[in-house]
Every structure is written in structure tokens, then in C-alpha cells.
Amino acid sequence: MDSDLVLVLGLILVGLAIPAAMSAHSDGRRPIAPAATLLIATGLIVFAYVAHPGGYTVRDVPGVFYSVVGRFMR
Structure with missing residues (x-):
């Protein structure tokens, strides 16, 4: 699984929890249940950070989010 996708899934779960x-x-x-979801x-999120070469910065997150959403919108 792509580390960008894993990061976005983790962020969506945080937003729901x-x-x-x-x-x-x-x-x-x-x-x-919310604690387990968190x-x-x-x-x-930690897995995505470790699996991505060089990790992520806070500046990278919006671009990663939009690129993953864009992949599924095509």
C-alpha cells in the first residue's frame, strides 16, 4: 500500500474520531470506540511517516491529501 494513501486514511480516521x-x-x-480509532x-500515520523516504513535513500534508483524492477522482 502506498504510504501517501496510508497517511490520508490515518488523517481521515482522526477527523472522524x-x-x-x-x-x-x-x-x-x-x-x-473513538479511543481505539485514534x-x-x-x-x-506513524507507519506512513516511517515508510516514506525522508518522512513527511506539515507542508507536505495538503499536497499529499489532494494527490491521493485526485487519484480516486479520475
């Missing part, structure tokens, strides 16, 4: 964790916290529930997302 944060509102779920806030919702669970506001309802007084234990955020088990752990998986963190693992994906």
Missing part, C-alpha cells in the same frame, strides 16, 4: 470522542464525553459515555489512526 475526534467528534465521536467529544460526543461520548458530552453524553457521559466511555469513549472506547490508536489505529496514530499507528497508520
